[in-house]
Amino acid sequence: MSDFYFSTQQLTVGYDGVPLIHDITIDIARGEIVTLIGPNGSGKSTILKSITRQLKMIGGQVFIASEELRKLSYKDLSTKMAVVLTERMKPELMTCRDIVATGRYPYTGRLGILSAQDEAKMEEAMAAVHALDLRNRDFNAISDGQRQRVLLARAICQEPEIIILDEPTSFLDIRHKLQLLSILRGMAKQKGITVIMSLHEIDLAQKISDKIICVKGDHIARAGEPDKVFDEDAIRDLYEIDQGTFDPVFGSIELPRPVGEPQVLVLSACGTGIPVFRRLQKQGVPFVAGILYTNDIDYRLARVLAMEVIEEKPFMPISDAAFNRALYWLDRCPRVINAGVEIGETNKRMAELIERARGKF
Amino acid sequence: MPNQTEQGARSAFLNENLRRRARYQLVFLLLVAALVVITVLNINTGSVAIPVGEIFRILLGQAKDSAQYSIIWKIRLPRILMAALLGGGLSLSGFLLQTFFGNPIAGPFVLGISSGAKMVVALTMIYALHFFSHVSSWALIVAAFAGSLMSVGFILLLSRKLKHMAILLVAGIMIGYICSAVTDFVVTFAEDADIINLRGWSLGSFSGMSWDNVAVAAVVVGITAAVIFTMAKPIGAYQLGEAYAQSMGVNIKAFRVALIVVSSLLSATVTAFAGPISFVGIAVPHLVKRALNTSKPLIVIPAVFLGGAVFCMGCDLIARIAFAPTELNISTVTSVFGAPVVIAMMLRRQGGRAA
Numbered sequence: 001m002s003d004f005y006f007s008t009q010q011l012t013v014g015y016d017g018v019p020l021i022h023d024i025t026i027d028i029a030r031g032e033i034v035t036l037i038g039p040n041g042s043g044k045s046t047i048l049k050s051i052t053r054q055l056k057m058i059g060g061q062v063f064i065a066s067e068e069l070r071k072l073s074y075k076d077l078s079t080k081m082a083v084v085l086t087e088r089m090k091p092e093l094m095t096c097r098d099i100v101a102t103g104r105y106p107y108t109g110r111l112g113i114l115s116a117q118d119e120a121k122m123e124e125a126m127a128a129v130h131a132l133d134l135r136n137r138d139f140n141a142i143s144d145g146q147r148q149r150v151l152l153a154r155a156i157c158q159e160p161e162i163i164i165l166d167e168p169t170s171f172l173d174i175r176h177k178l179q180l181l182s183i184l185r186g187m188a189k190q191k192g193i194t195v196i197m198s199l200h201e202i203d204l205a206q207k208i209s210d211k212i213i214c215v216k217g218d219h220i221a222r223a224g225e226p227d228k229v230f231d232e233d234a235i236r237d238l239y240e241i242d243q244g245t246f247d248p249v250f251g252s253i254e255l256p257r258p259v260g261e262p263q264v265l266v267l268s269a270c271g272t273g274i275p276v277f278r279r280l281q282k283q284g285v286p287f288v289a290g291i292l293y294t295n296d297i298d299y300r301l302a303r304v305l306a307m308e309v310i311e312e313k314p315f316m317p318i319s320d321a322a323f324n325r326a327l328y329w330l331d332r333c334p335r336v337i338n339a340g341v342e343i344g345e346t347n348k349r350m351a352e353l354i355e356r357a358r359g360k361f
Numbered sequence: 362m363p364n365q366t367e368q369g370a371r372s373a374f375l376n377e378n379l380r381r382r383a384r385y386q387l388v389f390l391l392l393v394a395a396l397v398v399i400t401v402l403n404i405n406t407g408s409v410a411i412p413v414g415e416i417f418r419i420l421l422g423q424a425k426d427s428a429q430y431s432i433i434w435k436i437r438l439p440r441i442l443m444a445a446l447l448g449g450g451l452s453l454s455g456f457l458l459q460t461f462f463g464n465p466i467a468g469p470f471v472l473g474i475s476s477g478a479k480m481v482v483a484l485t486m487i488y489a490l491h492f493f494s495h496v497s498s499w500a501l502i503v504a505a506f507a508g509s510l511m512s513v514g515f516i517l518l519l520s521r522k523l524k525h526m527a528i529l530l531v532a533g534i535m536i537g538y539i540c541s542a543v544t545d546f547v548v549t550f551a552e553d554a555d556i557i558n559l560r561g562w563s564l565g566s567f568s569g570m571s572w573d574n575v576a577v578a579a580v581v582v583g584i585t586a587a588v589i590f591t592m593a594k595p596i597g598a599y600q601l602g603e604a605y606a607q608s609m610g611v612n613i614k615a616f617r618v619a620l621i622v623v624s625s626l627l628s629a630t631v632t633a634f635a636g637p638i639s640f641v642g643i644a645v646p647h648l649v650k651r652a653l654n655t656s657k658p659l660i661v662i663p664a665v666f667l668g669g670a671v672f673c674m675g676c677d678l679i680a681r682i683a684f685a686p687t688e689l690n691i692s693t694v695t696s697v698f699g700a701p702v703v704i705a706m707m708l709r710r711q712g713g714r715a716a
Contacts, residue, residue, distance in 0.1 A: 054604050078610030089602050092465070093656045097374075105598055105609035111659060112594035136377045158609070 011060035038215035082155035125157035145176030165197035203251030268339035448673025455642025468642030469628035473536030475637035477512030478505035505629035565636035640699025
């Protein structure tokens, strides 16, 4: 037996017996956060629906704590697995507390009457998601962020070992996204609850997940730890990005660069260039940036927004090659922008460059 | 400091809990009081007026040989009990169908279930009478049940294709029309002797109930209602939608079948005895849930049953006395009171959506 808490073997999923994605083999340890990413309609939800048994699996096997999913009764599964779904429900006349209370379903008696212990668990779950003050509010009358937290509290007080969430951050603003994900992270690390979810925000996925699974076409395109999965080309392929770029280092996304004969040479260092690059990008003006050390923060952005970046190795004096290239562009560009360059021991030649460009500012 | 606000929230919550419990008790108390008052009024009023003191004496089994005794015991009492039982059953059936379809306007009448029952009952009454001199109430219930299931089955088939609630309701109404057309067709070509019973029945009425009828209805409605009460827990889970219910451990397929069977059985029983009755199944659950301000099945189920009983007894009283000695159809009265409730409900929902 493996040490993994949750695993799938050659799982094939789809609708009505028609396979959509096949050979899904995933191993997840207890307390890990695993995120499915991939373009719209790639089948992330289909996979999640299959492992929560809303959809019939077409082939392969799923194991939870070394028990086969198909052999578990719904009742047994309900004490191991809780879900937060995308579909928006509109329950009638139910307070948030009523919603959370449904999480205790597997533990209450024949008529579902809550015991003092159930109440305590509900309190605890609501406290964990900062939703205690919502207790008596009508579920239909609260905001999306609050709703998502209440649904998470519902899942938590079901006392599962694994929680499955289908796009939990949709409809949430940035503050609530971060809040929700922090709660999930805390839960996974402190209580050892395994989390499997799908996210649209690849930048957030990269930051919260222990493992990333890229779903594309009829198979899993890539899977593994975020730093292995997230390289620029992989993301470009996965989402078929043809406009703009995704920078895996900080998970930032950029619109496409302006293309054409460079009109401006931007001289900058240590972040002074960033607002200038963005402004030129918005105005649609093609530009060249330099001379940037490859460890400069300006460099990361210039790389994706400028027509060309005149670069230099970190901590080295500016070489003749770079300097001459800068002079070449200085000559050709009608305009030069000096965004502000701190002159130091290694980059003193920048001072000379700025001096030479004086007439074009 | 945060601890203090925490405690404040906790005590506010406990207060709210108490307030809610008090509200439930008040609603139940009012419903029971209304039940008693309407029962007395119902026994009291009619072409023969009987003083209240006399009523209690008769109910206690005294003055057995008076004409009033037989009026109460043979005519009024069975009718009252029947109105209560069938009204409760009909409302409960409506509540279940609303839960099932996740739609507050679903109900046995709207979805064509009553009409389906009516059609099969009519066919049974007309054709069975050729072979048997008497059709038992059990046979009528079976016929009505078959008709109900037929309509429900058809709607379920459609509901797989039609996700939109308005269209589903239109489909139900159309099924209702088709069944009514078939019924009318059969009645048109039937011999007069065959349809004497049918005519009064198909318009809906609680009149002419025998103690045998009451016994059969009590057994069927009583058992079904008790079963439904024990299903309160999964019904509560189902209110969050099927996917959530399943994740809580409900066996959805079995539950769905059970829900459809019991709700059809209830509306079939009602139709078999009293004919199709409109709007009760929608209006009563809605009013009761509003009054209780909750949709918790454990509380709503008994309250809806009581509410349905009170509503139908009240409507029956009005049907009897409004234009006495002429009696109105029960549906005439339930529509007058029920339809405005439904309209108000739709306006409210529409308003809620716009906001």
